[in-house]
Amino acid sequence: VDAREGLTGGDEQIAAELRRTGKPVTLVVNKSESLDRDLAAAEFHALGLGEPVPISAAHGRGVKPLINEVLETLPPAEEPPEEERGIQIAVVGRPNVGKSTLINRLLGEERLVAYDQPGTTRDSVQVPFEHAGRRYTLVDTAGVRRRARVSEGIEKFSVIKALQAMEQANVVLLVLDAHEGVTEQDASLAGHVLESGRALVVVVNKWDGLDPDQRDRVKAELERKLPFLSFAEVKFVSALHGTGVGHLMDAVDAAYRAATADLKTPELTRVLEEAVQEHQPPLVRGRRIKLRYAHQGGRNPPIIVIHGNQTESVPAAYQRYLVNRFRQAFGLWGTPVRIEFRTAENPYKGRRNKLTQRQRQKRRRLMKHVKRR
Numbered sequence: 001v002d003a004r005e006g007l008t009g010g011d012e013q014i015a016a017e018l019r020r021t022g023k024p025v026t027l028v029v030n031k032s033e034s035l036d037r038d039l040a041a042a043e044f045h046a047l048g049l050g051e052p053v054p055i056s057a058a059h060g061r062g063v064k065p066l067i068n069e070v071l072e073t074l075p076p077a078e079e080p081p082e083e084e085r086g087i088q089i090a091v092v093g094r095p096n097v098g099k100s101t102l103i104n105r106l107l108g109e110e111r112l113v114a115y116d117q118p119g120t121t122r123d124s125v126q127v128p129f130e131h132a133g134r135r136y137t138l139v140d141t142a143g144v145r146r147r148a149r150v151s152e153g154i155e156k157f158s159v160i161k162a163l164q165a166m167e168q169a170n171v172v173l174l175v176l177d178a179h180e181g182v183t184e185q186d187a188s189l190a191g192h193v194l195e196s197g198r199a200l201v202v203v204v205n206k207w208d209g210l211d212p213d214q215r216d217r218v219k220a221e222l223e224r225k226l227p228f229l230s231f232a233e234v235k236f237v238s239a240l241h242g243t244g245v246g247h248l249m250d251a252v253d254a255a256y257r258a259a260t261a262d263l264k265t266p267e268l269t270r271v272l273e274e275a276v277q278e279h280q281p282p283l284v285r286g287r288r289i290k291l292r293y294a295h296q297g298g299r300n301p302p303i304i305v306i307h308g309n310q311t312e313s314v315p316a317a318y319q320r321y322l323v324n325r326f327r328q329a330f331g332l333w334g335t336p337v338r339i340e341f342r343t344a345e346n347p348y349k350g351r352r353n354k355l356t357q358r359q360r361q362k363r364r365r366l367m368k369h370v371k372r373r
Contacts, residue, residue, distance in 0.1 A: 001027070001028070001029055001030070001044055001047075001052075002029075002030060002031055003029045003030060003031045003032040003035055003040040003041075003054065004031050004035075006043060007043045007044060007046060007047070011044075011047065012046075012047065015047040015048065015049055018049065019048065019049070024073055025049050025050070026050070026053060026066070026069070026070055026073075027044060027047060027049040027050055027051070027052045027053065028052075028053050028055055028066065029041050029044055029052045029053065029054045029055065030055055030056070030057050031056065031057075031058070032054040032055065032056055032061075033056035033058070033059050033061060035054075037054045040052075040054045041053075041054050053066055053069070086128070086134060086135025086136045086137055087134070087135070087136050087137070087170050087171060087252065087253075087256050088136075088137045088139060088168065088169045088170045088171070089136055089137065089138050089139065089169060089170070089171050089172075089173060089252060090139045090141060090162075090165045090166045090168075090169035090171075090172050090173070090198070091103060091138060091139065091140055091141060091172075091173045091175060092141050092162060092165075092166055092172060092173070092174055092175070092189060092193070093174060093175035093176065093177075093186075093189070094177070094183070094185050094186065094189070096177075097175045097176060097177040097205055097206075098175060098177070098205040098206060098239045098240070099140055099141065099175050100140055101239040101240055102173070102175060102203065102205065102237070102239035102245070103127060103138050103140050104239075105239045105240075105242055105245050106129070106131075106138065106245060106248065106249070107127065107129055107138070125139070125140045126138070126139050127139075127140065131249050132249070134253075136249075136252075139165045139169060141161070141162035141165050141166070163192060166192065166193060166196055166198060167196050167198075169198055170198070170199065170256055170259070170260075170300060171198065171199045171200070171201065171252050171255050171256050171259070172193050172196075172198045172199070172200050172201070173201050173203050173248070173252070174186075174189065174190060174193055174200060174201070174202050174203065174232075175203045175205050176202065176203065176204050176205065177205060177206055178204050178205060178206045178207045178209075178210055178214075178215075178218050178236070179206050179209065179210070181217070181218055181221050182218070182221040182222060182225040182226060186225075186226075187225050187226060190202075190226055190228070190229055191228075194228060194229070194336055197300070197301035197336050197338065198259075198300070198301070198335075198336075199255035199256055199258065199259040199300065199301070199334050199335040200229065200231075200232040200255065200334065200335070200336075201232060201233055201234075201235060201248065201251045201252055201255055201334065202222070202226070202229060202232050202233070202234045202235070203235050203237055203248065204218065204222075204234060204235070204236045204237070205237055205238065205239050206238060206239075206240075207236040207237060207238055207243065207244065208238040208241055208243050209238075215236075222234060231327060231332075231333055231334065231335065231336065231337075232255075232333075232334060233251045233254070233255065233333065233334055235247060235248055235251055251334070254333070254334055255333075255334030255335055256334075258302075258331065258332045258333055258334050258335045259299065259300040259301060259302065259334070259335035260299045260300055261299070261302060261330060261331075261332065262296070262299075263296040263302065263304070263330060264296075265293070265294070265295040265296070267329075267330075268293075268294040268295060268296065268304060268326070269293040269294050269295075271294075271325060271326060271329045271330075272291060272293065272294045272306065272322070274325075275321070275322055275325040276291055279318075279321060281314060281318055282315060282318065284310050284313040287310065289308065289309065289310045289311065289313060289314060290308045290309040290310070291306055291307075291308040291311070291314075292307050292308045292309075292344075293306075293307055294306045294307070297340055298338075300335070301335050301336045301337060301338055302332055302335065302337050302338070303338045303339075303340060304326055304337065304338070304339050304340070305339075305340045305341075305342060306322070306339060306340070306341050306342070307341075307342050307343075307344060308341070308342075308343065308344075309343060309344065310343065311341030311342065311343045312341065312343060314341055319339055322339055323337050323339060326339075
């Protein structure tokens with residue numbers, strides 16, 4: 001209510017409606033900076049909504065205690081169970097590439113505001129839905145621009161929320177604009193997805209408006225500028241007209257299956273042995289690197305732990321070779337694969353071998369024989 005205008009008929013009508021709801025109501029008396037607090041609140045007791053709280057929003061007086069008081073009355077936030085949320089899909093990309101339009105097309109209704117002005121989406125919006133009897137949660141995120149172009153504080157917050165949503169997701173849909181091709185910001189954002197370890201599907205949007213030459217150019221740019229995403233499936237769609245969107249969920253399911261696959265230790269070790277037989281690790285100071293066995297160390301992304309000797313000296317090229325072998329053997333497409341090496345410690349390192357009594361006697365006899373000569 002307005003302290004300067006005092007109690008009005010409109011205030012009384014709204015208060016009557018609020019009382020009928022039976023919900024807790026906090027009566028806030030704004031614009032009270034030039035008035036005595038008690039006098040500003042006195043006449044609003046007649047509304048029957050409890051003790052009025054005088055504040056001044058323009059000057060910030062009393063706002064923080066008001067927020068704390070309201071938050072104390074709220075019930076604790078309850079996260080829905082994992083099975084209810086289903087597979088979490090974060091839709092990320094630069095501003096105005098059609099992320100909200102794509103989600104609306106997947107849902108089959110206009111649930112999110114889609115506009116051709118960049119920056120329409122400010123916060124990460126979670127939208128649960130079902131497809132083919134399976135639960136999903138789509139997360140629409142704010143467009144991520146280059147750091148130099150991010151000036152507003154609210155946009156910086158939006159970018160942080162988008163990156164957090166990507167970290168918490170099971171699968172990421174990286175949306176690109178076919179008309180603009182693969183930009184530096186697209187490559188940078190793809191790098192963030194790769195570092196997060198999330199399963200990935202690359203979605204090239206606005207595909208229907210391109211001629212054959214332009215399509216060939218975009219495909220060539222994908223291979224040239226995003227070679228580190230060769231494991232991810234690429235889908236060419238038109239979110240506005242729905243072309244190709246129907247196959248997206250199949251790609252999401254396949255990527256999620258690969259990211260959460262259960263890899264058996266005997267099978268991993270067999271693939272490792274075959275890879276080593278076909279291509280031996282390089283020599284290190286004249287000694288061959290020995291890779292003995294492998295087991296799974298985690299999921300989403302799949303982590304393969306390899307035990308052996310001198311594993312800290314395995315070159316990056318050989319690590320990529322092993323990743324490709326495991327990916328082909330187990331069909332781990334659509335997800336990054338990480339390898340961790342562990343070197344077994346030598347239990348006798350730094351210890352001298354103690355001789356037995358008989359060995360010491362033999363040593364003394366040999367030493368005497370040497371001295372005589």
